[in-house]
Amino acid sequence: MRGFLRLASLLGVLTIAHAACAGEEGFRPIFDGRSLEGWDGDPKFWRIEEGAITGEATVANPCKENTFLIWRGGEPADFELRLEFRLVSGNSGVQYRSREEPAKWGRWVVGGYQADIAYDDTWCAVLHEERSGAPGRSIMALPGQKVVAGENHESRVVGKFGEVAELRKKVKRGQWNEYRIIAEGNHLRQFINGQLMVDVTDNDPQFRRFRGILAFQLHGGFPMKVQFRNIRLKELRHPVD
Numbered sequence: 001m002r003g004f005l006r007l008a009s010l011l012g013v014l015t016i017a018h019a020a021c022a023g024e025e026g027f028r029p030i031f032d033g034r035s036l037e038g039w040d041g042d043p044k045f046w047r048i049e050e051g052a053i054t055g056e057a058t059v060a061n062p063c064k065e066n067t068f069l070i071w072r073g074g075e076p077a078d079f080e081l082r083l084e085f086r087l088v089s090g091n092s093g094v095q096y097r098s099r100e101e102p103a104k105w106g107r108w109v110v111g112g113y114q115a116d117i118a119y120d121d122t123w124c125a126v127l128h129e130e131r132s133g134a135p136g137r138s139i140m141a142l143p144g145q146k147v148v149a150g151e152n153h154e155s156r157v158v159g160k161f162g163e164v165a166e167l168r169k170k171v172k173r174g175q176w177n178e179y180r181i182i183a184e185g186n187h188l189r190q191f192i193n194g195q196l197m198v199d200v201t202d203n204d205p206q207f208r209r210f211r212g213i214l215a216f217q218l219h220g221g222f223p224m225k226v227q228f229r230n231i232r233l234k235e236l237r238h239p240v241d
Contacts, residue, residue: 041069077235090224097212
């Protein structure tokens, strides 16, 4: 009888594990949970703490300008990215389809699409373009907005699926949250804790990008701390050159 119960328990664990894996089919981890292998950033600000990538600036060790931890494993085109983040203080973000211009911007600095991480009423969960080439593309979409970015570099709201104040309540302050980012062609979607936050179609022929680097932001100008873990990437079937 005890053997049967042990077997039943084991089968239950395996069933749960299989169900979890089924939802992750095609994903691969891009952070090993122990080191910054495969990642590149200023060692003054980035480290591993409690099994998580941790970026921190302090009064004693200030970060004067935005700096980034860059994944050196490739430049994904069409993909789904899943990760967990915890913002202890400050402002951060996940860069995707981004680019470097070290001769112009310096080392460990990137520009491009950013899924913002913040708790304030301005930046929380927005799609922002870091180092935007056009003023109209700085804040591309607020939570709850379905947007088309056009040739004039400005975002046009074409639909709504929620109110900003209510959607921002989905973000758990000071706790672990899940970001899910899907980029397919010129269609960009960002989810936090399973909730769609922004839906953007980028029709700007000058500034839209179809591939680029992934990176995490440490915001300059004030003390802050942010953590990332459980980072998985699935590259989709139709990358666009």
